[in-house]
Amino acid sequence: MKECTKINTCPFPNCDKSYHLLTSIDHFIEDYCNGEKKDDCIRLKLEGHNGGIHVPSNMMPDGLPLPGTHRRDWDEVALEFKKHIE
């Protein structure tokens, strides 16, 4: 099991430590960033898309916003491609 190549620079595993108080966040990191599901990560898929897409900093690996945040400010392009890769 190999960790994601983005783990040191990606905003998700490096998000504010208050989020790490939520066990669900650490489960996401374990499953996606350090684990078997990294190839399913929506962030990774958006970044790897041809031409690259700005990935919102508060997007989790499953494509949802971090708890307590919203997707109002997400770029339309990211939202459009996200629909096709989920």
Ligand code: SF4
């Ligand atoms: S959130 Fe996705 S892109 Fe970021 S480190 Fe985890 S698996 Fe990689």
